Amino acid sequence: MAEQNDNQINIELAEEVAEGTYSNLAIITHSNSEFVIDFIRIMPGVPKARVKSRIILTPEHAKRLLNALSDNIEKFESANGRINIQDEHIGFPMNFGGTVGQA
Numbered sequence: 060m061a062e063q064n065d066n067q068i069n070i071e072l073a074e075e076v077a078e079g080t081y082s083n084l085a086i087i088t089h090s091n092s093e094f095v096i097d098f099i100r101i102m103p104g105v106p107k108a109r110v111k112s113r114i115i116l117t118p119e120h121a122k123r124l125l126n127a128l129s130d131n132i133e134k135f136e137s138a139n140g141r142i143n144i145q146d147e148h149i150g151f152p153m154n155f156g157g158t159v160g161q162a
Contacts, residue, residue, distance in 0.1 A: 082109045094121035 082098035094116045101108040
């Protein structure tokens, strides 16, 4: 008979959550007791954007998230090559670049 690991957590993923929510901007703020990450989707030519999801973390969990993201990015780049970030788009990327379409 196999021993059950008491440290295992059974995690359920609801179908609507499994679909995910696209975000192309994250704004991070913090207080002395928590980190708040707002995930936003901005669209070209639209001056207003809405927060699609807000995640609130303790400082310890924020550091764990940082380490997990760093580890995953390192693994991704090992398999797929370096991710290049354009320095010119620091701040809010209000203009996606390219031509502006008209209807």
